[in-house]
Amino acid sequence: MANDRIELTTPDDIYYDYCLWQYEPVASPENKLRSVNLLYHSFELTCAPDSAYGLVEAIRREIGMFNTVWGIKQIGDELRREFYFYDYRRRARERSITRVLRAISPFIHCAVSVNESLNYFMFSLDVNNDLLGNTKDLKEVHMYIGNPGSAVSSGICYSVTADRTRLENFYFFFDAKKLDEIAGKINSSVFFDTTVMDINHLLWPEMMGCKVIVVANKQRNDAIYFSRINIDQLLFFLNKMKYPAPLIAFVKSHRGRLDHLLYDVGFDYRLEGQNLIVLKSGYYGIF
Numbered sequence: 052m053a054n055d056r057i058e059l060t061t062p063d064d065i066y067y068d069y070c071l072w073q074y075e076p077v078a079s080p081e082n083k084l085r086s087v088n089l090l091y092h093s094f095e096l097t098c099a100p101d102s103a104y105g106l107v108e109a110i111r112r113e114i115g116m117f118n119t120v121w122g123i124k125q126i127g128d129e130l131r132r133e134f135y136f137y138d139y140r141r142r143a144r145e146r147s148i149t150r151v152l153r154a155i156s157p158f159i160h161c162a163v164s165v166n167e168s169l170n171y172f173m174f175s176l177d178v179n180n181d182l183l184g185n186t187k188d189l190k191e192v193h194m195y196i197g198n199p200g201s202a203v204s205s206g207i208c209y210s211v212t213a214d215r216t217r218l219e220n221f222y223f224f225f226d227a228k229k230l231d232e233i234a235g236k237i238n239s240s241v242f243f244d245t246t247v248m249d250i251n252h253l254l255w256p257e258m259m260g261c262k263v264i265v266v267a268n269k270q271r272n273d274a275i276y277f278s279r280i281n282i283d284q285l286l287f288f289l290n291k292m293k294y295p296a297p298l299i300a301f302v303k304s305h306r307g308r309l310d311h312l313l314y315d316v317g318f319d320y321r322l323e324g325q326n327l328i329v330l331k332s333g334y335y336g337i338f
Contacts, residue, residue, distance in 0.1 A: 056088075056091050056104070057084070057088060057091075058084070058085045058087055058088055058091075059082060059083070059084065059085070060080045060081070060082070060083045060084070060085055060311075064080065064085065064117070065116075065117045066080075066117075066312065066313075066337075067117060067120075067337050068262075068278055068279055068313060068315055068335075069120050069122070069135070069278065069315035069335035069336075069337075070137070070224075070278070071118070071120060071137040071139075071337075074279065074313055076311040076312065077281065077310070077311060077312075077313060078310045078311040079311060080311040082308075083308045083309065083310075083311050083312075084305055084308045084309055085338070086309075086312055086314075086336030086337055086338070087107070087121070087336065087337070087338035088305075089123070089301075089302070089309075089334075089336055090107070090121045090123065090132070090336060090338060091104070092298065092301050093123050093130055093132065093298070096130065096295060096297060096298060097130050097180060098180070099180050099183060100180065100183050100184055102158050102183045102184075103180075103183050105157075105158060106155060106158045106159070106178070106183065107338055109154050109155055109157065109158065110134070110151065110154060110155065110338075111338065112154070113150065113151065113154035114136070114145075114146045114150070114151065114154070116338075117337050117338070118136070118137075118146065118337075119134055119135070119136060119337060119338050120134070120135035120136075120137070120335055120336070120337050121133070121134055121135075121335065121336055121337065121338060122134075122135065122175075122333045122334070122335045123333060123334055123335075124331055124332070124333040125292060125294055125331065125332050125333070126330070126331045130295070130298075131177065131179050132177070132178050132179060133175050133176065133177050133178065133333075134175060134176050134178050135173065135174075135175040135335075136148075136151055136173065136174055136175070136176075137172065137173045138172060138173075139172050141170050141171065141172050142168060142170055144172075147167055148163075148165045148167070148171075148174050148192055148194070149164075149165065149167055151174075151176075152192075155176075158183065159176075159178070159182050159183065159188075159189050160185075160188045160189065161176075161188060161189035161190070161192070162188060162190070162213050163189070163190065163191065163192050163211060163212060163213055164213075165192065165194065165211055169194070169196070170196055170197070171194045171195055171196045172195060172196065172197065172206075173194075173195035173206070174192055174193060174194050174195060175192075175193040175195075176189060176192060176193070177189070177191065177193075190212055190213065191210055191211065191212050192210075192211045192212075193208055193209070193210060193211070193219065194208070194209045194210075194211050194216075195207065195208050195209075195222075196209070198221065201223065203223050203224055203225055203232075204223075204224040205221065205222060205223045205224065206221075206222045207220070207221055207222075208220040208221075208222070218270075219269065219270065220267050220268065220269045220270075220274075221267065221268045222265055222266075222267045223236055223265065223266050223267070223268075224263055224265050225263065225264050225265070225266065226262075226263065227259070227260075227261045227262055227263055227264045227277075227278075230254065233254065233264050233266060234250050234254070236266045237250060237253060237254075237266055237273070237275070238250070240268065240273050242272050242273045242320070242321040242322060243273060243320070243321070243322050244322055247322060247325060248322060248325070248327060252327050253275050253320065253327075254275075255277075255291075257284060257287050258277040258280060258284060258287075258288075258316075260280075260281075260284075261277045261278055261279050261280045261284070262278055262279035262313075263278035263279065264276065264277060264278070265278065265317070267317075269319065271321070271330075272319045272320060272321040272330055273319070273320060273321065274317055274318065274319040274320065274331075275317060275318065275320070276315060276316065276317030277315070277316055277317065278315045279313040279314075279315065280313065280314050280315070280316060281310070281313065281314070282302075282306055282309050282310045282312065282314070283306075284314070284316075285302065285314040285316065285334065286299070286302055286303060286306070288316045288332075288334065289302060289334070292318065292329070292332040312336070314334060314335065314336070315334065315335040316332070316333065316334045316335070317332065317333055318330075318331065318332035318333070319331040319332070
């Protein structure tokens with residue numbers, strides 16, 4: 052990655068996980084790399100246009116540093132990106148869909164309008180090269196609302212387009228130490244059968260020690276996420292999910308300058324006969 056793109060930590064940096072919940076660095080952050088460098092490296096690997104960097108700066112100018120979560124997704128052999136925006140003040144929010152879409156309009160055009168009186172706390176945008184190249188309009192916003200009544204922290208995701216709103220996913224957040232509850236949730240599904248496959252194919256022993264495990268129910272599959280893992284667990288994940296060799300090499304070569312951060316990872320899955328099929332995986336950071 053070009054030296055002029057590298058961002059180093061400062062004493063004023065704030066550290067958040069992919070739910071925008073703050074944590075303290077797990078090693079000295081002095082003269083280390085911000086997690087945004089992993090996003091920038093993905094720009095290089097996917098030959099993203101220079102407007103990708105301009106988009107990041109436009110978002111930062113509008114809503115501030117460290118308030119945006121990025122996700123790098125692998126679907127088949129393709130790398131994709133998604134940006135996530137939180138404001139837990141809900142109706143009193145400042146980081147709204149309308150505000151962010153207006154801020155990114157020089158880079159990405161989106162005709163979706165939303166009802167800002169809805170009680171959402173988060174939204175996300177798929178931000179891929181075809182959008183950044185101005186060959187395609189952004190036609191969908193993913194809106195997240197709470198799920199009162201759930202025994203654990205939970206959220207519901209809706210797809211919002213210009214002409215419809217439809218249910219997408221349910222998310223359930225568990226203390227990672229409560230493995231019995233997590234296993235019970237995983238087993239309450241049409242997409243996984245613990246009489247066919249051991250649950251450790253999902254609850255990887257290598258990910259234990261993380262803070263939170265999220266189980267998601269989606270339309271065609273389920274998903275599991277491990278929150279606040281360390282750099283070595285991230286490398287394990289990237290290798291297991293067979294990310295591109297240059298991407299893994301970048302993380303490995305900078306391990307000592309990324310070890311102060313905690314990471315979040317996840318994958319979509321379903322059981323087909325005797326085989327566990329991974330449909331998508333992703334890892335997350337902030338900028």
